Amino acid sequence: MFNRRKPEKLALTANSPVSKPRSTEAPSSPLAAELTRLLGPQKVLSAYGERLNYRYDAILVGKTPLCVVLPETTADVVAAVRAARAADVPIVGRGAASGLSGGAAPLEESLVISFTRMTKLTIYPEQREARAQAGVITLAVSEQARPHGLVYPPDPASFRTSTIGGNLGENAGGPMCFKYGVSGDYVKALEFVDVDGGIHELRRDAFDLAGLLIGSEGTLGLITEATLRLTPPPRFTRTLMSHFAEVGQAAEAVSQAIAAGAVPAKLEFMDKACTNAVEDYLQIGLPREAEAVLLVDTDGDDLATVEEELALVEAACQDHGGTVRRAADDAESAALWRARRSISPALGRIRPQRMNEDIVVPRSVLAEVVREIRSLGEASGFHLVQFGHIGDGNLHPNILFDPRTESSEKVHELAYQVAQVAIRHGGVLSGEHGIGAMKRDFMRDAVDAVTLEALWDVKRALDPEGMLNPGKILP
Amino acid sequence: MFNRRKPEKLALTANSPVSKPRSTEAPSSPLAAELTRLLGPQKVLSAYGERLNYRYDAILVGKTPLCVVLPETTADVVAAVRAARAADVPIVGRGAASGLSGGAAPLEESLVISFTRMTKLTIYPEQREARAQAGVITLAVSEQARPHGLVYPPDPASFRTSTIGGNLGENAGGPMCFKYGVSGDYVKALEFVDVDGGIHELRRDAFDLAGLLIGSEGTLGLITEATLRLTPPPRFTRTLMSHFAEVGQAAEAVSQAIAAGAVPAKLEFMDKACTNAVEDYLQIGLPREAEAVLLVDTDGDDLATVEEELALVEAACQDHGGTVRRAADDAESAALWRARRSISPALGRIRPQRMNEDIVVPRSVLAEVVREIRSLGEASGFHLVQFGHIGDGNLHPNILFDPRTESSEKVHELAYQVAQVAIRHGGVLSGEHGIGAMKRDFMRDAVDAVTLEALWDVKRALDPEGMLNPGKILP
Secondary structure, eight states: OOOOOOOOOBBBTTTTSSSOOOOOOOOOOOHHHHHHHOOOOGEESSSSHHHHSBOSSOBBBOOOOOOOEEOOSHHHHHHHHHHHHTTTOOOOEEOOOSSSSSSSSSSSSOEEEEEOOOOEEEETTTTEEEEEETTTTTHHHHHHHHGGTOOOOOTTTTTTTOOOHHHHHHHHHHHTTTHHHHGGGGGEEEEEOTTOOEEEEEEOOOHHHHHHHHTTTTSOOEEEEEEEOOOOOSSEEEEEEEESSHHHHHHHHHHHHHHOOOOEEEEEEHHHHHHHHHHHHHSOOOOOSSSEEEEEEEEESSHHHHHHHHHHHHHHHTTTOOOEEESSSSHHHHHHHHHTTTTHHHHHHOOEEEEEEEEEEEEEGHHHHHHHHHHHHHHHTTTEEEEGGGTTTTTEEEEOTTTTTTHHHHHHHHHHHHHHHHHHHTTTSSSSSOOOTTTTHHHHHHSOOOHHHHHHHHHHHHOOTTTSSSSSSSO | OOOOOOOOOOOOOOTTSSSSOOOOOOOHHHHHHHHHHOOGGEEOOOOHHHHHHBBOOOBOOOOOOOOEEEEEEHHHHHHHHHHHHTTOEEEEEESSSOSSSSSSOOSSSOOEEEEGGOOEEEETTTTTTTETTTTTTTHHHHHHHHTTBBBBOOOOTTTTTOHHHHHHTTTTTOOTTHOOOOOGGGEEEEEOTTTTOOOOEEEOSSHHHHHHHSSSSSSSEEEEEEEEBBBBBOOOEEEEEEEESSSHHHHHHHHHHHHTTTOOEEEEEHHHHHHHHHHHOSSSSOOOOOSSEEEEEEHHHHHHHHHHHHHHHHHHHHHOOOOEOOOOOOHHHHHHHOOOOOOOOHHHOOOOOEOOOOOOOOOOOOOOOHHHHHHHHHHHHHHHEEEEGOOOOEEEEEEEOOOOTTTTHHHHHHHHHHHHHHHTTTSSSSSSOOOOTTTTTHHHSSSOOOHHHHHHHHHHHHHTOOBTTTTTOOO
């Protein structure tokens, strides 16, 4: 029988584990012994202190895995999956674990398959393709492709550390995704290992099983390799920053610019609390009184078109009362983007932890959504900031907290209220971070019961005993 | 129990049915009576003569349906699905039936749900989206969007008659798909009705069930509506034609141009037999001795870049011995493209019927594949021509035949040999036409047994009794 496993209570305490290891001794497990026999000791981590590192991602502490395996080839993955199945141990795939929804954090005593040693990468310039093993660092693809005049556009914030396998598991986005699409849009083929250790080589064909694997967070199979589409980078980029007295003005300016024909490469929003957090950190003269700051890039191969698009954005901002600062050169552009890039460290100074949500709402209701979420934050007493990729309506409300003094249950409650605001306004729970463990319970509100049942049917078809990343995505 | 229904022998005889109707009387069926009661007589076709029209698509004659329903709303679709299930009758969805793989042809006595009356279309210029019911004609989307400065890029050859529902069911491509992507790349959300009559509203989210429905040819559910992404059309287009003494030269020229940084909007190939067929028809001075003709468009918003890309293609063609003719203006460009657009009527003059394959192979083996397929055609005695979207390696070998005098079994045999050439060279069976009934048996060669089993698992999960378009895609 299929077992819809109930996860235990989650702790929102990434990076600074609250519970100390009880022992640094390596308790031997039969699975670790078998994997060591099959793959050699250098590919298996069984000491408690080592395994501890594999229980969390960037947002969530899960359960310490029973064993960690570090495969170098797809054959290693197959051997690991078969051994885990023989031992009746659940399997959790893991890249760099920079994810923000708990997708890679084990919720049960599991075998963690860490793909960080599967880093083979080949560029095929003529085909405009890269073939990457799951553990290849996202940034490495563009670094290797650039000498051939090509790049891999998806740019999740963590692209310097995140892996291709992790990006595909979560179907990660990034600032560029409004114009260039998300990770899955760049996958031409992929290889995955199923729950029985079968290897599947899939192209994006009729019956797009590859597409189903992408974004399924390792709950349907383990992506081991992918063929990625590469594109030439744009020759020119132009930048402006604009600030507004009202969030609604910024949202309307964005809508006007897009309707007028601008397709900004990046279109980022920061609310007042976020802008002030960054200004406290950088002291670069950001407008502390502004309710909304927009950061906009246009790009392309024709400078006149790129500047024309920026002019459309500038006019739209000014028409809605925005104050505009246009970067005169690349140095000024980099300075403006430094504000956006500094959000994470700036927030880290306020509270040690944050719960980073990832809602997507229609731009037409954005102002109302931002206001409602701000009110919820104020009522809760938590420090809450909002920023995101406004072009897509992708908003990241961040709840800042100190796990030593503040209740993670209350954080979770507030996060749930925030998710409900999004759903009530016709939005969805996740733009680019995945559902993972964090938003799993919210799925009942986001997806009809009949559709949830269809998703479970598909899950059961590919993982009948629920052994792949149990407790993720589906409630 | 799940029943892997065995289809009967197929007749390759679209548009000119070989078996005459035995009667024009309407045999009443309990299902027709029930649907008439539920939906009214104007939405139900039960007369034999009427039903006959719904047994074929553009390539295949299937079985005359038991009943045809013409829903106007999703609620009508739900009622029809529930009535069919109650009567234990399989369900086949159908758009304009311009498909080339038999996807819409019923293989059993079925209820055909024809979506041609579901034509509601709304453009949201600010969101750059269109919401289309399944029966909306593909061309209508761009026609309605153009006043807002937007278009819907996917351009299957049949776009003047085909429907959005049919395009998504087959994940249709077209000449533009090398640069702009296939139909599924433009879907932001969709609604489908499942085999039990449940309505699902899906966005392209984690666990991308929408992506799985796209290209599944109505075997997993019936797509009733979709939200489509629109884009501004490019401002400029430039065209050239080049011809070569060897197919290999053309393939290498294409590879060089792409490696040098050109991303042609269209990149079409015609072999000697195809060129001669078109020249016989149009008499416009096409090079009858050439083994390969290329037709290339570059496009974009910056004229200098568009012309620079065309110059890269021109240089690559000349470097490989090609004779180049560059269109001086839009009129000459239209004249050159007339050759490509006339392939269908030109082939129709040679034989009344054709089996149109849709293989995709790496460009590096294209010359060899074209040669091998030509030899197979010569050995078989059939008239065989080859053309296609060479940028993607998508090749359409067409077997021309007369069903009155030539054996459809032999056509099928040759088609199978052609498919095997593609698979042997690392290719796939379908670039843009789907698998349908025509290529279903070839799937055993194209897909590993372990992956085929996974596809069956997913099929069973969503359609446990095999009631949705039985006999399609999965062997």
